Amino acid sequence: MNTSSDTSHNIFQIGADGVDVEAIMAGIRESVTQKMENGAYRDTRIARAEKSNLVNIKDDESFLKFYLECLRNAVFVDINDFEIQERRRLGSRLLVSMKKGIWALLKFYTYRLWSQQNQVNGLLLTAIEGMDDKYRNRIRDLETRLAAFESRQGKAESCPPPPNV
Numbered sequence: 001m002n003t004s005s006d007t008s009h010n011i012f013q014i015g016a017d018g019v020d021v022e023a024i025m026a027g028i029r030e031s032v033t034q035k036m037e038n039g040a041y042r043d044t045r046i047a048r049a050e051k052s053n054l055v056n057i058k059d060d061e062s063f064l065k066f067y068l069e070c071l072r073n074a075v076f077v078d079i080n081d082f083e084i085q086e087r088r089r090l091g092s093r094l095l096v097s098m099k100k101g102i103w104a105l106l107k108f109y110t111y112r113l114w115s116q117q118n119q120v121n122g123l124l125l126t127a128i129e130g131m132d133d134k135y136r137n138r139i140r141d142l143e144t145r146l147a148a149f150e151s152r153q154g155k156a157e158s159c160p161p162p163p164n165v
Contacts, residue, residue: 068129075121079114081107 083097086092137147 071125075125076118077114079111
């Protein structure tokens with residue numbers, strides 16, 4: 001099984017006998033770099049996902065922080081108009097006109113649906129962030145109390161026992 005020489009920083013290890021994982025990964029990285037240079041990944045969410053690769057996340061707290069940031073960035077559905085294009089050459093103008101007409105008829109319904117979805121998404125994100133804050137503060141308070149308790153216990157153990165009467 002091939003593994004990276006520095007396995008302490010990797011969350012996942014993938015390999016099989018006779019497979020050069022490092023060569024495959026190098027090929028994938030080269031392909032991604034080439035596609036980025038050619039503009040295939042112009043969407044900022046894709047670039048952020050590649051830049052913030054899960055391999056770089058070291059613990060649960062980092063993962064949750066990363067995940068909440070991703071949720072904040074992607075919580076709302078884009079309900080704006082979009083450019084309608086046709087790739088087929090034969091009758092492309094007619095097809096684009098038909099698609100624009102259909103979109104004009106359906107826009108009202110989709111706008112309402114996506115607006116409601118955006119409200120639900122926003123409320124859910126707010127609830128999750130509130131729970132995260134609540135439990136993060138609770139854990140911090142419990143850790144403070146535990147540290148104080150442990151320091152009192154240490155002092156009590158270092159004092160001589162009370163005399164027997």
